[in-house]
Structure formats: structure tokens, C-alpha cells
Amino acid sequence: MIPIKIAVDGFGGDFAPEQIVAGCLLAASEDQIPIILTGDQQDLAPMIAGKPGSNLIEIIHAPERIGMEEAPIDAVRTKKDSSLNAAARLVKEGKALGMVSAGNTGACMASALFTIGRIKGIERPAITTLMPTVKGVCLMVDVGANVDCRPSQLAQFAHMGSIYAERVLGRPDPRVGLLNIGEEPSKGNDAAQKAYQLLSNAKINFIGNVEGRDISGGTVDVVVCDGFVGNIVLKFGEGLGTGLFTMLKQELTASWPRKLAALALRPGFDKIKKKMDYAEYGGAPLLGVKGTVIIAHGSSNAKAIHNAIRVAREAAASQVVESIAELIAGEISG
Numbered sequence: 001m002i003p004i005k006i007a008v009d010g011f012g013g014d015f016a017p018e019q020i021v022a023g024c025l026l027a028a029s030e031d032q033i034p035i036i037l038t039g040d041q042q043d044l045a046p047m048i049a050g051k052p053g054s055n056l057i058e059i060i061h062a063p064e065r066i067g068m069e070e071a072p073i074d075a076v077r078t079k080k081d082s083s084l085n086a087a088a089r090l091v092k093e094g095k096a097l098g099m100v101s102a103g104n105t106g107a108c109m110a111s112a113l114f115t116i117g118r119i120k121g122i123e124r125p126a127i128t129t130l131m132p133t134v135k136g137v138c139l140m141v142d143v144g145a146n147v148d149c150r151p152s153q154l155a156q157f158a159h160m161g162s163i164y165a166e167r168v169l170g171r172p173d174p175r176v177g178l179l180n181i182g183e184e185p186s187k188g189n190d191a192a193q194k195a196y197q198l199l200s201n202a203k204i205n206f207i208g209n210v211e212g213r214d215i216s217g218g219t220v221d222v223v224v225c226d227g228f229v230g231n232i233v234l235k236f237g238e239g240l241g242t243g244l245f246t247m248l249k250q251e252l253t254a255s256w257p258r259k260l261a262a263l264a265l266r267p268g269f270d271k272i273k274k275k276m277d278y279a280e281y282g283g284a285p286l287l288g289v290k291g292t293v294i295i296a297h298g299s300s301n302a303k304a305i306h307n308a309i310r311v312a313r314e315a316a317a318s319q320v321v322e323s324i325a326e327l328i329a330g331e332i333s334g
Contacts, residue, residue, distance in 0.1 A: 003034045006312045007087040007096035010039030011065040012103025014299050020102065021047040023305025029053030030306070033313055036096050038062045038086035062086035068298060072106030076114060084108060088115035091291035098292030098312035100283060102300040108293070109145060109286060116291040119321070121328035123150070125288030126157045127227065127295060128164065129234055135218030139165050139174075143230035143284065151194035154178070154224055155202060160287040160324050161222035162204045167318035168285075168311070174221035177210030179229060184209070191226075199224075245269075283308035285315060287324065292316045 008024055010017045017039055027033045029052040037044060041061040048054045064082040066075045076085060084103055088111040090096040101108045109125070118125060126142035141161040146153065158176050165174035178196055180188040185196050187209060199206040210220050212233065225233070248269070252262035262269075283296035283304070292315045296308040315321075 004098070004313050004316050005034045005036055005096045006309050006316075007036045007038060007060075007090040007099040008305070008309065009083045009087045009099070009101035009103055009108075010037045010044055010059075010062075011083040012101040012108070013296065013305075014068065014102075015301060016102065017043060017047065019300065019302045020305055022302035023300070023309065024048075024057055025051050025053045026302055026306040027053070027309040028056040031310060031313075032056065033309055034058075035309065036060055036087075036090055038090070039065075039083040060086055060090065066104055066107045068104050070104060070107065072104055072110045075104070075107050076110040084111050085115060088112055088291075088293075091293070092116050097316040098294065100294045100296055100305065100308045100312050102283075102296035102298055102305065102308070105144065105295055105298070108295050112286055112289045112291070112293045116289050116293070119288055119290055119325045119328060122160075122288040122324070123153045123156060125286055126160065127284050127286055128161060129284040131215055131223070131234075131237060133216050133218040137169070138215060138218070138221055138223055139169065140215070140223045140225070140230055140234065141287065142225065142227040143234045144227045145286070146226055147228040149191060149226040151191050151198055154191065154195040154226065155198040156288070156328075158199055158202065158204060158206070158222065158224045159327055161224060163323045163327065164285060164287060164315070164320055165221045167320050167323060168314050169221070171221045173205045175207045175219070176204050176222040176224065177207050177214065177220040179215075179223050179225035179233075180209035180211065182209060182211065195224075283311060285311070285320075287320070290321060290325070292321060 010020050024035050035057045038060045040063050044059050062083040064079040066082045066084050087099040091099050092115050124146050127145045128141040129143045130137040131140050139161050141157045162174050165171045180192050252258050283294040286293040294308045294312045
């Protein structure tokens with residue numbers, strides 16, 4: 001079996017290249033994943049030399065960098081030799097079966113679209129993410145790629161999310177819900193109501209509308225929404241988790257009796273904190289392009305990059321891209 005190589009943008013993210021390189025070394029040494037690291041050879045080579053896992057890491061020289069605050073499309077078009085574009089080209093050329101970047105999200109999307117291209121029939125690619133629930137995780141799609149969506153696009157998000165949840169998350173016949181302000185088919189705006197009708201007739205396990213409170217309840221595997229709503233839900237969830245743990249820490253350290261109680265409860269709190277840590281999930285798959293693309297959090301540390309690389313390998317091995325292309329091709333011909 002030919003090993004699945006993953007291209008990694010060595011200069012994408014707030015803590016690049018040090019944390020990116022450290023994450024690559026972890027993925028190579030612990031999971032034996034072959035990696036092609038893109039970036040300035042002179043900077044990257046000394047960080048890797050002699051380290052465990054370095055034998056599985058190849059460096060492709062790409063001297064230009066795209067900053068987090070740069071205009072995405074302009075940066076992608078003008079900086080042809082950026083580490084991000086180099087990673088995308090490796091996927092386009094078949095030299096890597098997936099790529100990971102913790103850099104500028106807009107630039108990552110633009111590079112994937114311009115270089116790798118959309119799957120034929122896909123109207124718009126979508127960014128997905130995993131949301132913690134009381135029963136594990138659920139997949140939310142879209143979380144920022146498309147602020148306005150037509151009903152047909154929401155329906156495609158549902159199909160792509162269902163395939164990913166089944167192939168990568170191991171959810172047989174995943175439950176798909178449309179995020180709305182109520183459970184009734186008549187609720188929501190015009191796009192939501194029409195999307196409901198499309199999904200009701202789709203060959204997926206559509207369970208109807210779901211509300212915001214259902215996301216954490218573990219009653220749905222895939223939550224579908226436009227990127228405007230999805231990004232707000234995602235950021236609110238991140239902020240709520242951080243705020244909740246801050247308040248707990250303040251209250252549980254307010255007196256010595258509480259500190260003693262907190263010490264006994266710490267293992268349980270640590271498990272919950274780990275479950276809500278974005279670094280545990282690696283990154284957000286960009287579904288709808290002709291290659292596996294994982295967009296990692298801009299503040300990703302080595303652990304997050306390691307997990308993002310693992311997710312990229314799992315998605316590539318599960319042939320998520322091929323399954324989406326086959327589904328859409330069937331719809332077009334049918």
C-alpha cells in the first residue's frame with residue numbers, strides 16, 4: 001500500500017514555523033505519516049535535522065509567506081511561491097493526498113479553489129468543524145465559507161457532511177439536521193424553508209429542523225447552516241467554554257474548602273476541558289474541492305497540527321473527496 005503523504009503549510013499560523021514543525025515531527029514519529037513541509041528551506045531544515053520522525057519529512061522550498069491579515073485573493077494570486085500555494089500545488093499534482101494549513105483562512109480557501117479546484121457540480125465548498133456534545137461530537141457545516149446560501153447549496157452541505165460523518169467519524173446513517181429557529185417546517189427564512197423541502201426528499205437521514213440547544217445534546221450528527229450563522233455559533237461556543245471554565249476557576253479557588261473540593265474534582269474537569277479543546281480535533285475540513293484540505297485554527301500548537309495531519313490522512317484514506325464527487329456526478333447524470 002502506498003503511504004498517504006500530507007502537505008503541510010510550514011509558515012501558516014500565529015506560531016509558525018516552530019509549532020508547525022513540532023506538530024509535523026509528532027505526526028511523523030508517533031503515527032508514521034509521511035509529510036511534505038512547505039516553506040523556506042533555510043529556516044525549516046535546522047528545526048527538523050536529527051529529530052525523531054525527520055526521516056519521514058521532506059521539505060519543499062517556498063520562500064514567500066502569506067500573513068494572517070493579508071487580503072486573501074490578492075495574496076494568493078501575487079505570492080505564487082508562498083508556502084500555502086506550494087502545499088496546494090502538491091495536492092493538485094497528486095504528490096500529496098491532502099494538505100493542512102493553520103494560516104489565513106480566506107487565503108487557504110482561495111488557494112484550494114484556484115489551485116485544486118471545485119468538484120464538478122458543487123456550487124460552493126464549505127468549511128466544517130466538530131462541536132463537542134454530551135455524547136461525543138457532531139459536525140457543523142458551514143462555519144464561515146459562505147455567508148449567504150441558496151437552498152440547493154444547503155442541501156449539498158448536508159450531503160457532504162453526511163458522507164464525512166460516515167466515512168471519517170464512523171457514524172452509520174448519520175442524522176442530519178437543518179439549524180433553524182424552530183422544529184416546524186414552516187419556521188425560518190425562505191432559504192431554510194426551501195432547504196427543508198429539498199432535504200426531506202434527499203437520500204440521507206434527514207431528521208428535520210434542529211435548534212441551537214440541540215447541538216450539544218447529541219441528538220444530531222450533522223448540523224447544516226449557512227456560514228454566517230455557523231461561524232457565530234462556533235465562536236459563541238468557544239467563548240462560552242472559555243468563560244465557563246474561567247468562572248469555575250474563580251469560584252472553586254475562592255476559599256480553602258473549595259480548593260480542596262476542586263482538587264478532588266480536577267480529573268473530571270480536565271476531561272471536560274480536553275473535550276472542548278479545539279486542539280484535540282485538529283482542524284476543519286474544506287469539503288467540495290478536489291482534494292483533502294484541512295484548515296487548522298490560527299493559534300494551533302504542535303498538538304493541534306499533529307491532530308490536523310491525522311485528520312487529513314483519515315479523510316484521504318476514507319476517500320471522502322471521491323465519494324462526494326461520485327454522489328454529485330450521479331445527481332447531475334440522473
